[in-house]
Amino acid sequence: MKFYIEKELTNGRARVGKIETPHGDIQTPAFIVVGTKGTVKALTVEQVKELGAQAVLANTYHLYLQPGEEILKKTGKLQKFMNWDGPTFTDSGGFQVFSLGVGKDSKVSKVAESGEIANEVIEPAAKLVKIDEEGITFKSILDGSSHRFTPERSIEIQHKIGADIIFAFDECTSPFASKEYQIEAMKRTHRWAQRSLDYHRSKEESKVQALFGIVQGGRHKDLREESARIIGAMDFDGFGIGGSFDKEDIYNSVGWVNDILPKGKPRHLLGIGEPIDLFGGIENGIDTFDCVTPTRIARNGALYTRDGRINIMNSSFIDDLGMIDAECDCYTCTNYTRAYISHLFRSKEMLAATLASIHNLYFIVNLVKEIRQSMVEGKFEGFKKSFLERYY
Amino acid sequence: MKFYIEKELTNGRARVGKIETPHGDIQTPAFIVVGTKGTVKALTVEQVKELGAQAVLANTYHLYLQPGEEILKKTGKLQKFMNWDGPTFTDSGGFQVFSLGVGKDSKVSKVAESGEIANEVIEPAAKLVKIDEEGITFKSILDGSSHRFTPERSIEIQHKIGADIIFAFDECTSPFASKEYQIEAMKRTHRWAQRSLDYHRSKEESKVQALFGIVQGGRHKDLREESARIIGAMDFDGFGIGGSFDKEDIYNSVGWVNDILPKGKPRHLLGIGEPIDLFGGIENGIDTFDCVTPTRIARNGALYTRDGRINIMNSSFIDDLGMIDAECDCYTCTNYTRAYISHLFRSKEMLAATLASIHNLYFIVNLVKEIRQSMVEGKFEGFKKSFLERYY
Numbered sequence: 001m002k003f004y005i006e007k008e009l010t011n012g013r014a015r016v017g018k019i020e021t022p023h024g025d026i027q028t029p030a031f032i033v034v035g036t037k038g039t040v041k042a043l044t045v046e047q048v049k050e051l052g053a054q055a056v057l058a059n060t061y062h063l064y065l066q067p068g069e070e071i072l073k074k075t076g077k078l079q080k081f082m083n084w085d086g087p088t089f090t091d092s093g094g095f096q097v098f099s100l101g102v103g104k105d106s107k108v109s110k111v112a113e114s115g116e117i118a119n120e121v122i123e124p125a126a127k128l129v130k131i132d133e134e135g136i137t138f139k140s141i142l143d144g145s146s147h148r149f150t151p152e153r154s155i156e157i158q159h160k161i162g163a164d165i166i167f168a169f170d171e172c173t174s175p176f177a178s179k180e181y182q183i184e185a186m187k188r189t190h191r192w193a194q195r196s197l198d199y200h201r202s203k204e205e206s207k208v209q210a211l212f213g214i215v216q217g218g219r220h221k222d223l224r225e226e227s228a229r230i231i232g233a234m235d236f237d238g239f240g241i242g243g244s245f246d247k248e249d250i251y252n253s254v255g256w257v258n259d260i261l262p263k264g265k266p267r268h269l270l271g272i273g274e275p276i277d278l279f280g281g282i283e284n285g286i287d288t289f290d291c292v293t294p295t296r297i298a299r300n301g302a303l304y305t306r307d308g309r310i311n312i313m314n315s316s317f318i319d320d321l322g323m324i325d326a327e328c329d330c331y332t333c334t335n336y337t338r339a340y341i342s343h344l345f346r347s348k349e350m351l352a353a354t355l356a357s358i359h360n361l362y363f364i365v366n367l368v369k370e371i372r373q374s375m376v377e378g379k380f381e382g383f384k385k386s387f388l389e390r391y392y
Numbered sequence: 393m394k395f396y397i398e399k400e401l402t403n404g405r406a407r408v409g410k411i412e413t414p415h416g417d418i419q420t421p422a423f424i425v426v427g428t429k430g431t432v433k434a435l436t437v438e439q440v441k442e443l444g445a446q447a448v449l450a451n452t453y454h455l456y457l458q459p460g461e462e463i464l465k466k467t468g469k470l471q472k473f474m475n476w477d478g479p480t481f482t483d484s485g486g487f488q489v490f491s492l493g494v495g496k497d498s499k500v501s502k503v504a505e506s507g508e509i510a511n512e513v514i515e516p517a518a519k520l521v522k523i524d525e526e527g528i529t530f531k532s533i534l535d536g537s538s539h540r541f542t543p544e545r546s547i548e549i550q551h552k553i554g555a556d557i558i559f560a561f562d563e564c565t566s567p568f569a570s571k572e573y574q575i576e577a578m579k580r581t582h583r584w585a586q587r588s589l590d591y592h593r594s595k596e597e598s599k600v601q602a603l604f605g606i607v608q609g610g611r612h613k614d615l616r617e618e619s620a621r622i623i624g625a626m627d628f629d630g631f632g633i634g635g636s637f638d639k640e641d642i643y644n645s646v647g648w649v650n651d652i653l654p655k656g657k658p659r660h661l662l663g664i665g666e667p668i669d670l671f672g673g674i675e676n677g678i679d680t681f682d683c684v685t686p687t688r689i690a691r692n693g694a695l696y697t698r699d700g701r702i703n704i705m706n707s708s709f710i711d712d713l714g715m716i717d718a719e720c721d722c723y724t725c726t727n728y729t730r731a732y733i734s735h736l737f738r739s740k741e742m743l744a745a746t747l748a749s750i751h752n753l754y755f756i757v758n759l760v761k762e763i764r765q766s767m768v769e770g771k772f773e774g775f776k777k778s779f780l781e782r783y784y
Contacts, residue, residue, distance in 0.1 A: 321467055
């Protein structure tokens with residue numbers, strides 16, 4: 001994997017670039033589409049490609065439990081398994097462990113006080129997880145069987161899954177955890193990062209798979225900066241910025257971290273994807289994002305438009321012959337009326353989820369492309385202002 | 393609509409032909425894909441087209457209840473509404489009324505003693521339907537509200553939906569009903585056929601929409617023949633052969649009827665689509681079929697292969713890297729392993745239904761095309777024998 005910065009904005013953080021992977025390039029900033037279980041929910045890979053997605057991110061935890069990494073390895077790794085010939089990412093499973101444990105107990109998901117921007121939260125019994133210095137023991141959400149992830153095991157699984165970009169195994173904490181616990185968890189994450197890196201570098205797979213370290217530190221500036229210094233000094237190919245955020249703190253945290261991380265390596269903001277957060281993240285130096293929000297809310301009928309979100313289940317759309325977003329060029333808006341989408345949702349037809357997911361992903365993927373274009377043309381501030389004023 | 397017979401088999405019944413509609417031609421024999429509510433379940437219209445489908449059949453009863461025919465008319469009729477630019481059919485709603493009433497009471501669906509070849513059976517409370525000479529009063533499965541279909545109303549709704557080929561309003565009976573009741577219902581269906589035809593011919597829509605009459609008569613040779621004589625003598629553009637069949641009687645019934653119906657008009661066998669029934673129907677003079685079976689069983693993981701059906705939920709497929717059917721050229725078989733499809737079903741991913749539906753529809757649509765080709769080449773008997781021996 002190689003990363004090139006093509007242009008930097010005058011604010012010193014934001015940049016336009018390109019990530020080269022063995023399966024193709026990613027023009028950054030970019031929104032990476034989530035395919036948790038080796039499928040972008042309700043879409044074929046051709047639909048994912050047609051809507052403009054450059055890369056797909058799958059989930060180590062889910063694929064480990066089902067179908068198991070050996071089947072992926074045998075099939076020819078993630079790309080072959082799911083028939084996606086572009087770049088791929090896998091997260092490390094750390095966040096899912098958080099979701100199963102303290103995240104569930106404290107009812108906090110990816111962003112505090114925003115149920116909408118939740119990452120993939122599994123429905124577990126609480127206390128399914130035990131953390132020690134060596135790793136994490138957890139019970140399967142599928143059958144209750146006991147499993148164990150260590151940093152080495154997470155990387156081994158990710159090698160077998162075979163994504164182009166993989167992540168170090170980390171511990172994600174709740175923003176409501178005590179500072180003492182945040183420090184303890186962060187320091188453990190740093191030790192796990194080094195172990196992930198050491199294991200990775202000792203294997204052949206490190207020649208074709210890139211490993212990103214994950215910065216933690218919660219809402220605390222001193223911890224975020226310390227984590228960025230320590231993780232940033234390690235020989236990772238790029239970085240993830242993880243953790244459960246307080247809604248107001250995302251931009252601050254990202255900026256603190258990116259001022260410290262080495263400039264020449266890509267930075268991925270894990271699990272964040274609201275329009276306002278895309279602008280804030282990019283402005284503060286983020287190159288790639290992933291988030292389940294566009295597809296999750298699509299399946300509930302919530303659809304993005306330039307004038308903000310609509311819910312297609314609203315009765316006003318039953319006989320509305322307009323398109324979801326009159327300015328949208330996606331497959332759904334090009335071919336179907338709001339009345340038809342409304343009918344599909346009311347009839348509980350599966351095509352509803354497909355058409356809605358195509359639209360929402362197109363909206364977000366292409367919003368990031370538009371942001372990129374505005375940066376290339378030196379018009380970022382103006383585009384941000386006009387988009388956000390109209391959307392919110 | 394025009395119909396041309398291009399070749400007849402020496403048995404005097406089977407024929408190769410072509411139906412020309414305002415939205416394109418149908419090479420017959422043909423399997424018509426079912427899109428009950430204006431969507432082929434889990435598929436986009438591009439996927440439907442790519443798998444080889446020539447035409448789609450939607451359901452008057454369902455579209456009348458939701459979203460209502462006025463919305464289809466406003467959108468630009470069924471083609472525009474669902475974005476399918478090929479030929480379309482709508483059935484008349486008669487079979488759904490049967491499903492709601494006596495069909496449900498007697499636990500009989502499209503084919504007696506074969507739960508698999510069931511047409512679209514709604515989940516109703518029994519006795520939701522009352523039949524009188526003028527028409528049928530029924531309660532909505534959506535909200536319990538009371539509705540009434542008459543032959544004229546069914547045709548009026550079908551005019552607004554705007555399919556290329558529409559059906560007369562009929563009463564479908566259970567094969568277990570008494571012969572007295574079968575006679576009574578058949579005679580009423582004949583009167584309704586004439587009323588459907590009179591209403592249709594009095595409207596402008598009859599210039600662009602073709603109306604097919606429906607032959608009933610249950611399992612009784614004398615009634616089937618009587619119905620074929622009476623319906624066949626009316627000025628319909630084509631014919632449907634309807635009714636709930638006893639499994640063993642399908643071919644017999646179809647043959648009796650087609651020996652009487654005028655040769656120069658197309659004949660559609662309503663709601664039948666098992667491989668053996670396709671051969672039997674075509675051999676006995678059927679030009680088009682529709683059936684929900686391929687997509688319904690696909691959603692449950694039952695998949696066609698040349699060697700018979702498999703269920704992908706079987707644990708032997710979890711790590712099976714072969715394709716569903718090694719001889720199949722469909723999108724699914726070209727791109728995905730049995731292991732991946734198994735994983736999607738086990739993970740309850742929506743793509744499972746999409747990939748399985750594509751495969752099953754491709755299998756059936758292309759089986760009928762192969763049968764057609766075998767007829768063109770004078771090899772029908774041999775193809776039938778080799779296919780059926782291997783499949784069953």
